[in-house]
Amino acid sequence: MDFANNPSFIRQGPSPGTRLAICVALSVALLVGDSQYGLMEYTRQGMSVLFYPLQRAINFPLVAARHADDFLTTQATLQAQNEILRRQQMVSAAKLQQLETQQREFEALRTLNQLKSVRQDASALAEILYSSRDPFSYKIIIDKGTDSHLEPGQPVVDDHGLIGQITRVQPLTAEVTLITDKTLMVPVMIQRTGLRAILYGYGGGVELRYLPSHADVKPGDLLITSGIDGLYPEGVPVAMVTRVERNPDTTFIRVTSFPTAGVDKGRFVLILNEKTHVPARPADPVVVVPKKSKPSQDDSTE
Amino acid sequence: MSFDRPKELLKPVRRRFIYLSFAVAVLFNLLPMPTDAVLWLPDFIAMLILYWVINQPRRVSIGTAFTLGIIADVACTGMFGQHALAYSITAYLALLRQRQLVMFNLGQQTLAVLALMFANQIIMVFARMATGSAFIGWSYFLPPLTGAILWPLLTKLLLLPYRQHKV
Numbered sequence: 336m337d338f339a340n341n342p343s344f345i346r347q348g349p350s351p352g353t354r355l356a357i358c359v360a361l362s363v364a365l366l367v368g369d370s371q372y373g374l375m376e377y378t379r380q381g382m383s384v385l386f387y388p389l390q391r392a393i394n395f396p397l398v399a400a401r402h403a404d405d406f407l408t409t410q411a412t413l414q415a416q417n418e419i420l421r422r423q424q425m426v427s428a429a430k431l432q433q434l435e436t437q438q439r440e441f442e443a444l445r446t447l448n449q450l451k452s453v454r455q456d457a458s459a460l461a462e463i464l465y466s467s468r469d470p471f472s473y474k475i476i477i478d479k480g481t482d483s484h485l486e487p488g489q490p491v492v493d494d495h496g497l498i499g500q501i502t503r504v505q506p507l508t509a510e511v512t513l514i515t516d517k518t519l520m521v522p523v524m525i526q527r528t529g530l531r532a533i534l535y536g537y538g539g540g541v542e543l544r545y546l547p548s549h550a551d552v553k554p555g556d557l558l559i560t561s562g563i564d565g566l567y568p569e570g571v572p573v574a575m576v577t578r579v580e581r582n583p584d585t586t587f588i589r590v591t592s593f594p595t596a597g598v599d600k601g602r603f604v605l606i607l608n609e610k611t612h613v614p615a616r617p618a619d620p621v622v623v624v625p626k627k628s629k630p631s632q633d634d635s636t637e
Numbered sequence: 638m639s640f641d642r643p644k645e646l647l648k649p650v651r652r653r654f655i656y657l658s659f660a661v662a663v664l665f666n667l668l669p670m671p672t673d674a675v676l677w678l679p680d681f682i683a684m685l686i687l688y689w690v691i692n693q694p695r696r697v698s699i700g701t702a703f704t705l706g707i708i709a710d711v712a713c714t715g716m717f718g719q720h721a722l723a724y725s726i727t728a729y730l731a732l733l734r735q736r737q738l739v740m741f742n743l744g745q746q747t748l749a750v751l752a753l754m755f756a757n758q759i760i761m762v763f764a765r766m767a768t769g770s771a772f773i774g775w776s777y778f779l780p781p782l783t784g785a786i787l788w789p790l791l792t793k794l795l796l797l798p799y800r801q802h803k804v
Contacts (some may be wrong), residue, residue, distance in 0.1 A: 351699060354699040358722075359722060361703065386712070472717065
């Protein structure tokens with residue numbers, strides 16, 4: 336069949352079917368390897384380093400425009416903002432003084448009761464580079480990584496509340512999985528009643544699941560982190576309950592809520608340290624207990 | 638060579654031009670976009686693959702589609718193999734009917750491209766749902782529509798460098 340004097344358009348290598356079979360086999364192998372076994376982590380890291388300058392270059396016009404915009408802010412705007420900030424500063428300073436006294440009392444009480452002290456410091460301020468283009472996952476990429484000693488698992492907040500958790504750290508960037516992502520769960524507490532629950536992201540939003548139908552929840556309730564997971568500090572606002580549906584046919588109530596933090600807006604985020612002074616993990620019991628507190632580190636299935 | 642729709646003689650397409658067009662598409666994918674824009678912006682890499690598979694099937698075929706799919710996977714930080722799988726299958730489907738597609742006029746071609754891009758999205762949704770993601774809603778099928786609307790424009794644009802004759 337394959338003669339040396341065949342014209343070039345006859346010799347076309349393997350047939351399209353064969354090529355398709357090879358490519359499909361390769362991609363399925365990649366899919367399975369990536370989603371089930373996480374084999375592609377190193378490749379991804381390497382690629383991300385290669386892509387970083389390119390991404391920076393692409394982002395440059397946008398960043399430049401932003402800087403130009405910052406530079407050209409009018410005097411009046413600056414003055415107005417300054418005024419607002421000064422007022423806020425006064426208010427928060429007063430609150431802070433109160434808080435400090437209370438915290439000192441609290442610490443004293445804790446030491447009296449021989450409880451471990453709790454204290455978190457902000458670890459780093461980072462700028463959001465871009466949000467992931469993958470519409471299946473809710474993630475953002477920030478401009479700090481291993482270079483700022485970030486680690487997977489650190490909580491990320493903005494000025495209104497919890498945004499998510501760092502899931503992947505690359506040399507110069509890090510990936511933050513937002514609380515709206517399907518793989519992220521946050522142990523929360525209803526601020527008004529102290530009722531504990533788990534907040535599930537479902538891809539684009541958050542909801543409280545598995546609350547019994549007699550649970551005391553009202554629209555307008557604030558959900559804050561409960562801090563019993565040894566990961567998120569206590570008291571960070573997470574979401575606001577918007578609607579509660581009680582259906583007598585079902586065991587659980589349906590609670591709709593929306594994140595308080597600007598999960599899909601804003602420019603800067605604050606990365607907190609993981610909770611310290613967490614008691615050592617107890618030995619694994621004989622009965623397998625479903626793990627709930629810490630979501631998985633990769634974006635694979637639960 | 639292919640029978641192009643315009644009834645005029647075209648200069649032969651340079652390999653460099655094909656690579657350049659793909660590079661521009663990949664860079665476009667890396668652009669930081671507001672979340673709303675991502676919802677309806679078409680997948681330019683897929684559109685270019687379809688364009689070159691239909692018009693230059695001997696240069697751009699399943700292998701190229703697969704390679705570009707891997708690049709797209711890295712660029713969108715999704716799952717490895719998702720775009721690669723979709724692009725290779727779509728390229729194969731286009732290749733099956735390439736001789737017909739290339740004879741179509743722009744309107745007919747637009748419809749065919751719409752179907753192919755839908756197939757592309759469906760494969761991606763299936764790949765992600767098989768690996769555990771939730772169904773993300775029907776808005777995911779909006780980009781093929783905008784892509785199909787842009788198809789005639791893209792065709793005209795990519796033909797531009799090849800129709801200027803110095804007689």
